[in-house]
Amino acid sequence: MxxxxxxxxxxxxxxxxxxxxxxxxxxxxxxxxxxxxxxxxxxxxxxxxxxxxxxxxxxxxxxxxxxxxxxxxxxxxxxxxxxxxxxxxxxxxxxxxxxxxxxxxxxxxxxxxxxxxxxxxxxxxxxxxxxxxxxxxxxxxxxxxxxxxxxxxxxxxxxxxxxxxxxxxxxxxxxxxxxxxxxxxxxxxxxxxxxxxxxxxxxxxxxxxxxxxxxxxxxxxxxxxxxxxxxxxxxxxxGRQITSLYGDAEKSRGEEYFRVEGFTQPGAFEDVSFGVRRGEILGFFGLIGAGRSELARAIIGMYPRQSGRIFLEEQEITIRNPRDAIRHGIAYLTEDRKGDGLFLSMSIRENLIAPSLPSFTTPQGLLDFRRVETFTENLTQAFAIVTPSLTKKVSNLSGGNQQKCLIAMWMGINPRVILFDEPTRGVDVGARAEIYHKLRELAHTGVGIVMISSDLPELIGMCDRIIVMHQGRITGELARGEFSEERIMTFAAGLHSQVSLEVNHG
Amino acid sequence: MVKKGSLILRSFRSITGFREFALIIVLLVFGFVMSLTSPVFLTKQNIEAILLALSVEATIAVGMVNLLISGGLDLSVGSTLAFTGVVTGLALNAGVPVVFSILLGLLAALGVGLANGLLVAKMRINPFIVTLGTNMAVRGLLLVLAQGRAVLNLPAEFTIIGQGRLFGIQYPIYVMLALVIIGDFLLRNTRFFRQNYYIGSNEKAARFSGINVDMVKVINYCIVALLAGVAGLMITARFGSASVTVGSGTELRVITATIIGGASLSGGEGSVLGAFLGALFMGILANALNLLGVDVYWQNLITGLILIGAVVIDVVNERRKNQATAKS
CATH class of the missing domain: 3.40.50.300 (P-loop containing nucleotide triphosphate hydrolases)
Incomplete structure (x- = not known):
C-alpha cells in the first residue's frame, strides 16, 4: 500500500x-x-x-x-x-x-x-x-x-x-x-x-x-x-485491565418511596408513571425523541407538564421549579454538563457549593468560608477529582473530572432521589469505572437513582430495573434477570406493547 | 399565507427573507391606512420629508447591517458623523477647497473606523467596549477642535450637497437610495461581502474556510465609519453648519432599524434591504404620529415596543420551529 x-x-x-x-x-x-x-x-x-x-x-x-x-x-x-x-x-x-x-x-x-x-x-x-x-x-x-x-x-x-x-x-x-x-x-x-x-x-x-x-x-x-x-x-x-467496570449489584432493595404519577405533556411524554425503591438504580432507555430527558426535567420543574403528581415518602409534594425540587432533595444531573450543568468560568470550589449555597451561609447572610473549604476538600477527595487546586476553573478539567464535579456538587443538598441524565457521556473508561462505583455507593446509602442513558451495556451493567420509553410512552419494563439488548431495543422501537410482554411472560 | 395569483407578492417572497416580506406588507398596510386618515400623507412634500429625515440613519444602516452580520457592533457612528462635519467645516472656514475639505472629513471618519477595527480584530477587545470608548473619545475630540461651538457660515459650494435638488428632490435622498441599492447588491451577490455571514455565524470555521477574518473585520468598521462620514457631510451641508451635538443617539436608532429589519446582535443574519425597511418603518411611524397629532414623546415608547416585539416574534418562531424538528 x-x-x-x-x-x-x-x-x-x-x-x-x-x-x-x-x-x-x-x-x-x-x-x-x-x-x-x-x-x-x-x-x-x-x-x-x-x-x-x-x-x-x-x-x-x-x-x-x-x-x-x-x-x-x-x-x-x-x-x-x-x-x-x-x-x-x-x-x-x-x-x-x-x-x-x-x-x-x-x-x-x-x-x-x-x-x-x-x-x-x-x-x-x-x-x-x-x-x-x-x-x-x-x-x-x-x-x-x-x-x-x-x-x-x-x-x-x-x-x-x-x-x-x-x-x-x-x-x-x-x-x-x-x-x-x-x-x-x-x-x-x-x-x-x-x-x-x-x-x-x-x-x-x-x-x-x-x-x-x-x-x-x-x-x-x-x-x-x-x-x-x-x-x-x-x-x-x-493501561490496566478493568476487572469489573460496573461493580456488583446490591442484593436487597428497600420499599418504594418515590413515585411519579400520570405525567403528561403533549408532544413530549404521555401518562408516565413509575416508582423508585430505596437504594435502587432504575434505568430509563429510549431512542432520541422518546421523551426521557423531558420527563426528568418536568419532574424537577424545568419543563412544562400538563398533568402529573409526585409522591415522596407517602406525601404528595408540589414541584413548580428546581428550587422546590432541591428543597425536597431531588437532584437532576444534566446530560449537558457544559451547557447547563457547570459554571465553566468559575472555580471548582464555587461550582461544588452552587446548589447548596444557603447551607453555607452564616446567620448574617455571609459565606462561611471555613465550612466551604472543609466541605469542598472532602468532596474532592471522596470523588477523586484530579486537580492541583480547587481554585482552578472547571473548564480546565478533563471531561471525566468535570462529570465527577457535577455529581459531587449535588451532594451538598443531601439528595434523596438522583435523576442522572447520561452519566458517562464523553467520559473516558477510567473515570467511568469511578463514576459507576460512586453511584453504587450512593445507592448503598439508600438513595434511589434514576439513570437515563443511551448506552445499553451501561444500563444492563448497572441497573436493577430498566424502563423503556418510545415516543413519550413507557413501552416496557424489565427486571434485572430479564435484560437483553434485543428485548430492550424492541420496546424502544415501539414494536411491542406492555400487554404482549405480559403474554410472553404470563 | 400568500394567495394564489398574487404573483408579485410571491416573487417578492422568493427574493426576500421572511422578515423583509413581513415588513413590506406591514409598510403597505400602514401606508394605506395613513393615506385614508391623513390627506397630507401621500403628498410629495411629506414623502420627501420622511425620506430626508431617515436618510442619515438609512445611510449608516447599510454599513451597520454589514457589520452586525459579521458579529460586530459600532456605537461610535453618532460621534463619527459629527466629527466629519466639524472637521470639514473647520477646513472650509480655513479656506481649504471644498473637495479637499470633504476628503479631510472622510479621512477623519476613516481614522475612527480604522481604530475601531484594529482594536477589535487585532487586540481582540469586545466591540461594545471599543466603540463605547471611541464614541466618547471622538465626541470629546471634536468638542476640543470646535471649542464647544458649532462651525457656522459654511460656503454655498459646500451646502449645495445637502440642499441641492435633482428633479425637485434633495440630493441626500439619492445618495441614500444609491447606497442602499449598491449595498444590497454587494451583500447579496459578492464573495467578499458574503464572507461576513460565515464570520458572524462561526468565526473559527470562517478561518478554516480560508477567510482573512481580521482584515474583513477592519474593513467592516472602516465602511460603517465612512458611511457615518457621508451622513455627517449631508447633514452638515443641509443645515449649513456643523453642530457639535448632532448625531448623539444616532447609533442606537441605526441599530434599532437593522434589528427590526432582521439582523441579529449575535451575527450571521440580516440584509441591507431589511435594514432599509426597518429605517423606513421608523421614519413613517414618526411621521404618522406627527400627522395624527400624537405627542412626540410617544414615539420612543412605540419604537421601543416595536423593536422588542419584532425580536419576540423571531424568538417565538424559532422556538416553534425547533419543537417541530425535535418531534420529527
Missing part, C-alpha cells in the same frame, strides 16, 4: 502538560485508521497539529513523502488534509450550496457570485452522495443529523487526500450513521484516507482497517482491527 501521511516524533507541550509525546504513525492511501484513547490522551491535539491549527513543538509531518509545515489551517487544507469537528460550523441563514462552497463560490468579475453555476455544482455534488436536498434550502431548516452529514460533505467537497473525522456520529441516528459509513467506504475505494476519532469502540470494528491507541500523549500501539478485541483496546487505553 502506498503511504499518504506519516508523522515522525511529533510532540506538543501546553503549560503544565505534555499533550502529545513523541508520536509517530503512518496512514496509507485509501485506509481508514481509527484513533482511540481516553479523554486527554492527546487525540485532539494530534489531529489539530495534522490540520495546521496547532504547531508541533518537535517532529515532522510528511505528506506523500514530502515534509510539510502548516502555518495556518488553510495551508493544511491546500495540502489536502481536512478536519471535521463535532461542533457544527455551518451558517444557518445561508443555503446548502453556500455552506458547501463556503468562500469558494464560483464567481465572475468583481467577485460577483454566479448563482446558477453554484446551484448546478451543488446539485451535482449532492447527487454523487445520493442526498436529496435542495441547494437553495436554508441550513437552519435541516435536522441536526442532516446538518452533521452536510458538515462532513462540506469537508469532502474540497477533495482532501486525508479527512480527519472527530466523533462524526455523535448526533446521528442509526440510519444516518450507516449512510455515512457507506459513503466513507465509497470514498475509501476512490483513494481517500481517513483518520476516524471515536469513543464508540463498536464503530472501530464497523469501519476501520487499523486502530491506533493513545494514552497520556503517547502512541501505545497500532493494530489491525481484525486482530484485536474490544477488551484488548480498553486495556490498551487505560
Amino acid at each position: 502506498e503511504e499518504v501521511l506519516r508523522a515522525e516524533h511529533l510532540s506538543k507541550r501546553f503549560p503544565g502538560v505534555l499533550a502529545v509525546d513523541d508520536v509517530s504513525f503512518s496512514l496509507d492511501r485509501g485506509e481508514i485508521l481509527a484513533l482511540v484513547g481516553e479523554n486527554g490522551a492527546g487525540k485532539s491535539t494530534l489531529s489539530l497539529m495534522l490540520s495546521g491549527i496547532h504547531k508541533p513543538d518537535a517532529g515532522t509531518i510528511f505528506l506523500e513523502g514530502k515534509p510539510v509545515v502548516f502555518n495556518a489551517p488553510v495551508d493544511a487544507i491546500h495540502a489536502g488534509i481536512a478536519i471535521v469537528f463535532q461542533e457544527l460550523s455551518l451558517v444557518g441563514s445561508l443555503s446548502v450550496a453556500e455552506n458547501i462552497f463556503a468562500n469558494r463560490q464560483p464567481a465572475g468579475p468583481g467577485g460577483i457570485i454566479r448563482w446558477d453555476e453554484l446551484h448546478r455544482q451543488t446539485s451535482e455534488f449532492l447527487r454523487r452522495f445520493n442526498l436529496h436536498l435542495n441547494p437553495r434550502q436554508l441550513v437552519k431548516q435541516l435536522s441536526m443529523g442532516q446538518q452533521q452529514i452536510l458538515e462532513i460533505l462540506k469537508a469532502i467537497s474540497i477533495n482532501p487526500k486525508v479527512l480527519i473525522l472527530d466523533e462524526p456520529t455523535s448526533s446521528l441516528t442509526e440510519s444516518e450513521a450507516n449512510y455515512l459509513f457507506e459513503n466513507i467506504r465509497k470514498l475509501q475505494k476512490q483513494g481517500m484516507s481517513f483518520i476516524y476519532i471515536t469513543h464508540k469502540l463498536s464503530e472501530v470494528f464497523q469501519i476501520a482497517d487499523r486502530v491506533m491507541v493513545m494514552r497520556d500523549g503517547k502512541h501505545v500501539g497500532t493494530r489491525q482491527v481484525s486482530e484485536v478485541t474490544e477488551n484488548d483496546l480498553i486495556a490498551m487505553m487505560v
Whole structure:
C-alpha cells in the first residue's frame, strides 16, 4: 500500500502538560485508521497539529513523502488534509450550496457570485452522495443529523487526500450513521484516507482497517482491527485491565418511596408513571425523541407538564421549579454538563457549593468560608477529582473530572432521589469505572437513582430495573434477570406493547 | 399565507427573507391606512420629508447591517458623523477647497473606523467596549477642535450637497437610495461581502474556510465609519453648519432599524434591504404620529415596543420551529 501521511516524533507541550509525546504513525492511501484513547490522551491535539491549527513543538509531518509545515489551517487544507469537528460550523441563514462552497463560490468579475453555476455544482455534488436536498434550502431548516452529514460533505467537497473525522456520529441516528459509513467506504475505494476519532469502540470494528491507541500523549500501539478485541483496546487505553467496570449489584432493595404519577405533556411524554425503591438504580432507555430527558426535567420543574403528581415518602409534594425540587432533595444531573450543568468560568470550589449555597451561609447572610473549604476538600477527595487546586476553573478539567464535579456538587443538598441524565457521556473508561462505583455507593446509602442513558451495556451493567420509553410512552419494563439488548431495543422501537410482554411472560 | 395569483407578492417572497416580506406588507398596510386618515400623507412634500429625515440613519444602516452580520457592533457612528462635519467645516472656514475639505472629513471618519477595527480584530477587545470608548473619545475630540461651538457660515459650494435638488428632490435622498441599492447588491451577490455571514455565524470555521477574518473585520468598521462620514457631510451641508451635538443617539436608532429589519446582535443574519425597511418603518411611524397629532414623546415608547416585539416574534418562531424538528 502506498503511504499518504506519516508523522515522525511529533510532540506538543501546553503549560503544565505534555499533550502529545513523541508520536509517530503512518496512514496509507485509501485506509481508514481509527484513533482511540481516553479523554486527554492527546487525540485532539494530534489531529489539530495534522490540520495546521496547532504547531508541533518537535517532529515532522510528511505528506506523500514530502515534509510539510502548516502555518495556518488553510495551508493544511491546500495540502489536502481536512478536519471535521463535532461542533457544527455551518451558517444557518445561508443555503446548502453556500455552506458547501463556503468562500469558494464560483464567481465572475468583481467577485460577483454566479448563482446558477453554484446551484448546478451543488446539485451535482449532492447527487454523487445520493442526498436529496435542495441547494437553495436554508441550513437552519435541516435536522441536526442532516446538518452533521452536510458538515462532513462540506469537508469532502474540497477533495482532501486525508479527512480527519472527530466523533462524526455523535448526533446521528442509526440510519444516518450507516449512510455515512457507506459513503466513507465509497470514498475509501476512490483513494481517500481517513483518520476516524471515536469513543464508540463498536464503530472501530464497523469501519476501520487499523486502530491506533493513545494514552497520556503517547502512541501505545497500532493494530489491525481484525486482530484485536474490544477488551484488548480498553486495556490498551487505560493501561490496566478493568476487572469489573460496573461493580456488583446490591442484593436487597428497600420499599418504594418515590413515585411519579400520570405525567403528561403533549408532544413530549404521555401518562408516565413509575416508582423508585430505596437504594435502587432504575434505568430509563429510549431512542432520541422518546421523551426521557423531558420527563426528568418536568419532574424537577424545568419543563412544562400538563398533568402529573409526585409522591415522596407517602406525601404528595408540589414541584413548580428546581428550587422546590432541591428543597425536597431531588437532584437532576444534566446530560449537558457544559451547557447547563457547570459554571465553566468559575472555580471548582464555587461550582461544588452552587446548589447548596444557603447551607453555607452564616446567620448574617455571609459565606462561611471555613465550612466551604472543609466541605469542598472532602468532596474532592471522596470523588477523586484530579486537580492541583480547587481554585482552578472547571473548564480546565478533563471531561471525566468535570462529570465527577457535577455529581459531587449535588451532594451538598443531601439528595434523596438522583435523576442522572447520561452519566458517562464523553467520559473516558477510567473515570467511568469511578463514576459507576460512586453511584453504587450512593445507592448503598439508600438513595434511589434514576439513570437515563443511551448506552445499553451501561444500563444492563448497572441497573436493577430498566424502563423503556418510545415516543413519550413507557413501552416496557424489565427486571434485572430479564435484560437483553434485543428485548430492550424492541420496546424502544415501539414494536411491542406492555400487554404482549405480559403474554410472553404470563 | 400568500394567495394564489398574487404573483408579485410571491416573487417578492422568493427574493426576500421572511422578515423583509413581513415588513413590506406591514409598510403597505400602514401606508394605506395613513393615506385614508391623513390627506397630507401621500403628498410629495411629506414623502420627501420622511425620506430626508431617515436618510442619515438609512445611510449608516447599510454599513451597520454589514457589520452586525459579521458579529460586530459600532456605537461610535453618532460621534463619527459629527466629527466629519466639524472637521470639514473647520477646513472650509480655513479656506481649504471644498473637495479637499470633504476628503479631510472622510479621512477623519476613516481614522475612527480604522481604530475601531484594529482594536477589535487585532487586540481582540469586545466591540461594545471599543466603540463605547471611541464614541466618547471622538465626541470629546471634536468638542476640543470646535471649542464647544458649532462651525457656522459654511460656503454655498459646500451646502449645495445637502440642499441641492435633482428633479425637485434633495440630493441626500439619492445618495441614500444609491447606497442602499449598491449595498444590497454587494451583500447579496459578492464573495467578499458574503464572507461576513460565515464570520458572524462561526468565526473559527470562517478561518478554516480560508477567510482573512481580521482584515474583513477592519474593513467592516472602516465602511460603517465612512458611511457615518457621508451622513455627517449631508447633514452638515443641509443645515449649513456643523453642530457639535448632532448625531448623539444616532447609533442606537441605526441599530434599532437593522434589528427590526432582521439582523441579529449575535451575527450571521440580516440584509441591507431589511435594514432599509426597518429605517423606513421608523421614519413613517414618526411621521404618522406627527400627522395624527400624537405627542412626540410617544414615539420612543412605540419604537421601543416595536423593536422588542419584532425580536419576540423571531424568538417565538424559532422556538416553534425547533419543537417541530425535535418531534420529527
